[in-house]
Amino acid sequence: xxxxxxxxxxxxxxxxxxxxxxxxxxxxxxxxxxxxxxxxxxxxxxxxxxxxxxxxxxxxxxxxxxxxxxxxxxxxxxxxxxxxxxxxxxxxxxxxxxxxxxxxxxxxxxxxxxxxxxxxxxxxxxxxxxxxxxxxxxxxxxxxxxxxxxxxxxxxxxxxxxxxxxxxxxxxxxxxxxxxxxxxxxxxxxxxxxxxxxxxxxxxx
Numbered sequence: 001x002x003x004x005x006x007x008x009x010x011x012x013x014x015x016x017x018x019x020x021x022x023x024x025x026x027x028x029x030x031x032x033x034x035x036x037x038x039x040x041x042x043x044x045x046x047x048x049x050x051x052x053x054x055x056x057x058x059x060x061x062x063x064x065x066x067x068x069x070x071x072x073x074x075x076x077x078x079x080x081x082x083x084x085x086x087x088x089x090x091x092x093x094x095x096x097x098x099x100x101x102x103x104x105x106x107x108x109x110x111x112x113x114x115x116x117x118x119x120x121x122x123x124x125x126x127x128x129x130x131x132x133x134x135x136x137x138x139x140x141x142x143x144x145x146x147x148x149x150x151x152x153x154x155x156x157x158x159x160x161x162x163x164x165x166x167x168x169x170x171x172x173x174x175x176x177x178x179x180x181x182x183x184x185x186x187x188x189x190x191x192x193x194x195x196x197x198x199x200x201x202x203x204x205x
Contacts (some may be wrong), residue, residue: 007179008033016170019163030166038169045165052158056144062112064120067142069108072100073138074147102134109140124151 016035018025031039059067080094106127112119113127120126123140133139141150160168 004119005177005180007009009174012170012177014173016167016174019167019170022163030169034169034173038173039129041172042165042169045168046162049160049162049165056159059122059142059144060119061144062116062119066105066109066112067145069101069105070136070139070141073139076101077136099134102139105139106134 011033011100015025015029027039030042034042076094077098080091080098083091083094109123121140124143125140127133128138128142136147137149139149141147143150145151
């Protein structure tokens, strides 16, 4: 790697640090560091992000139905919790009802995933294979849900801010430079190390 590449890499590392700190970087500065091709990639990636957000705002019918049924399970479970806190004799019955609704929900989920595996991307996790999780906290959540039990993942893990899209572009540029070979300081260190090893071998001879 020549000195020009080393200097360019240093500028890119500094640029990445600024982006990570949340600083605003003008497009002109990005263009000077990354080039026209990378700027086009940033624009294309951001357009893809906007399309992804649009998809998340319009879930398939199966996902909407799942959310409706999950809401019912959550409501029944919350009633059971309130009754339990009051030491009501009806609490146990309500817990059983909640579990029955949860089992039906899991069966529904297995059914739609068997029909269309791509729907997995709409959930923060897969259902428990042994159906051990029958509370709202343990049930899979839809990724665009505001539930406090939502663990993220699926489509949501692909959502990035515009700043993150820019950071990705800078990281690609750094990786491209790194793929050209070790930086000069690394080459010098290896050369010096080999020299020391040869000198040691000669003394041993």
